[in-house]
Amino acid sequence: MEAGVNDLVRRGTKRLSRDINNSRVLQLIQARAPISRAEIAKVAELPPPTVTAIVNDFIRVGLVREMDQVREPGNGSGPIGRRPVLLELNESAGFAAGVKLRPDGMTVAVTDLAGDLIYHGSSALEDSSPGPALAQVAAAVRSGLARAGVDGHKTIGVGIGMPGLIDFRNGVCRFSPLMGWKSVPVRSELESGLHMPVYVDNDVNMVTAAEIAYGAGHEASEFLTVTIGRGIGLGIVVRGEIYRGAFGGAGEFGHTKIDSPRRCDCGSTGCLEAVASEWGICAQVAELLGSSEISIEEALGLAADGNGDVRAAFTAAGRALGRGIGNLLNLFNPQLVIVTGEGTRAGSLLLDPMRAAISDAAFATLGSDTRVVVQRWGDEAWAQGAASIVVHEMLRPPIYEAQETGPLDRILDRAPALGAGSR
Numbered sequence: 001m002e003a004g005v006n007d008l009v010r011r012g013t014k015r016l017s018r019d020i021n022n023s024r025v026l027q028l029i030q031a032r033a034p035i036s037r038a039e040i041a042k043v044a045e046l047p048p049p050t051v052t053a054i055v056n057d058f059i060r061v062g063l064v065r066e067m068d069q070v071r072e073p074g075n076g077s078g079p080i081g082r083r084p085v086l087l088e089l090n091e092s093a094g095f096a097a098g099v100k101l102r103p104d105g106m107t108v109a110v111t112d113l114a115g116d117l118i119y120h121g122s123s124a125l126e127d128s129s130p131g132p133a134l135a136q137v138a139a140a141v142r143s144g145l146a147r148a149g150v151d152g153h154k155t156i157g158v159g160i161g162m163p164g165l166i167d168f169r170n171g172v173c174r175f176s177p178l179m180g181w182k183s184v185p186v187r188s189e190l191e192s193g194l195h196m197p198v199y200v201d202n203d204v205n206m207v208t209a210a211e212i213a214y215g216a217g218h219e220a221s222e223f224l225t226v227t228i229g230r231g232i233g234l235g236i237v238v239r240g241e242i243y244r245g246a247f248g249g250a251g252e253f254g255h256t257k258i259d260s261p262r263r264c265d266c267g268s269t270g271c272l273e274a275v276a277s278e279w280g281i282c283a284q285v286a287e288l289l290g291s292s293e294i295s296i297e298e299a300l301g302l303a304a305d306g307n308g309d310v311r312a313a314f315t316a317a318g319r320a321l322g323r324g325i326g327n328l329l330n331l332f333n334p335q336l337v338i339v340t341g342e343g344t345r346a347g348s349l350l351l352d353p354m355r356a357a358i359s360d361a362a363f364a365t366l367g368s369d370t371r372v373v374v375q376r377w378g379d380e381a382w383a384q385g386a387a388s389i390v391v392h393e394m395l396r397p398p399i400y401e402a403q404e405t406g407p408l409d410r411i412l413d414r415a416p417a418l419g420a421g422s423r
C-alpha cells in the first residue's frame with residue numbers, strides 16, 4: 001500500500017519545529033559561510049536567542065566552527081561595535097558513504113560533508129541475487145569506511161544508487177530489469193546490518209543530487225540530468241529538489257516511446273533506449289554487420305574508420321536522443337540540461353546530431369535559452385553522488401516521517417563532543 005503524502009507529513013510537534021529550525025540554520029551556514037549569527041537570524045527570520053542556542057549546539061558537537069576571521073562592522077570607518085564572529089561548516093564533522101550498484105559490480109565512495117572524496121574502491125559482484133548482493137554491499141561499506149579511517153559513529157548514513165524503479169521514501173527496489181530484482185526492501189535489509197540511515201535511489205537521481213550540491217546544477221533551481229550509457233536515464237530538478245513522481249518512477253525517459261519497431265529490455269517495443277543507448281546502438285550495428293554481438297568499443301572503432309552505416313547508426317541515435325530532450329525542454333523549460341554517462345564517449349558522432357535535434361524539437365526560443373552541457377562521469381563520481389544524497393537529506397527540512405533518526409540526529413545526538421578536525 002502506498003502511504004499518502006498526508007500520512008507522511010509530520011504533525012506540528014515541538015520536535016518538528018526544532019528540527020526545521022536546525023535545518024534552516026545549518027543550510028544557511030553551508031550555503032553562505034562565512035556567516036554571522038546575526039545574519040542567520042535575519043535571513044532565517046528567527047529570534048537571535050534561538051539562533052544562538054542552535055549554533056551553540058552545532059559548535060558543541062563539532063558540526064560548525066567559529067572562524068578566526070572576523071568581519072569589521074560597516075566599512076571599518078564607522079563607530080566601533082562588536083565584531084561579529086563568522087561561522088562555517090566543519091566538513092569533517094561527519095562522513096557519508098555512497099554505493100553505485102551495477103549488475104556486475106559496485107563502487108564504494110566515502111566523502112566528508114563538503115562532498116570531497118576521501119576513499120573510493122570497486123569490486124566485482126559475486127552473486128547478483130538480492131540477499132548475497134546486499135550482504136556484499138554492507139561488507140564493502142564497512143571496509144570502505146575502515147579504509148577511509150572513518151569511525152562508524154561519525155558516519156551519517158549511506159546512499160545506494162542502483163538502476164531501476166526505486167521507491168525512495170520506503171527504500172524499496174520495486175523493479176530493476178538490469179539487476180533482475182523485484183520488490184526488494186533494500187533499505188531495511190541494509191539498515192539492520194549497518195545500523196545507520198540508508199537511502200536508496202535510482203542511480204540517475206544520485207548523480208543529480210551531486211549536481212545540485214557541487215556540480216553545474218548548484219546555480220540552477222530548474223534543471224535536468226540526462227544519462228546515456230547502458231540505459232537512458234533522467235533526473236528532474238524542480239525548485240532545487242529532485243522530483244521523483246508519485247511512485248518513484250519519474251524520469252523513465254529511456255522508456256518513452258518513439259517510432260521504432262525495436263524491442264527493449266523492459267519487454268516493450270519502441271523505447272528510446274532501444275535506439276539511443278549504447279546497447280541499442282550495438283544491437284543495430286551488429287544487425288548491420290550480420291554479427292551476433294558487437295561491443296561499443298568495436299562500434300566506435302568502425303565509425304572512426306569511416307564505416308558509413310555504423311556512423312549512420314550513431315547519427316540516428318543522437319537524433320532520437322536530441323528529439324527526446326527537445327520534448328523535455330518543451331515540458332519542463334529548464335535553465336540547464338546536463339548530459340552525462342559513459343555514452344558521452346562517442347563524442348561529436350552522437351552529440352552533434354543530438355544538439356541539432358534539440359534545437360529542431362524545442363518550441364520557439366526554448367532551445368536557445370537552455371544551456372546544454374556535456375560532462376564525463378566515472379563510477380567513483382556516481383558513488384560520490386550516492387554519498388551526496390545523504391548530505392542533501394541532512395540539510396533538507398525534515399518534514400516527512402521517512403526515518404526515525406536522520407543524518408543530522410546522528411551528529412547532534414552524538415556524545416561526547418567531537419574533536420574538530422579529527423576523523
Ligand SMILES: [Zn+2]
Pocket residue numbers: 254255264265266267268271
Ligand atoms: Zn523500455
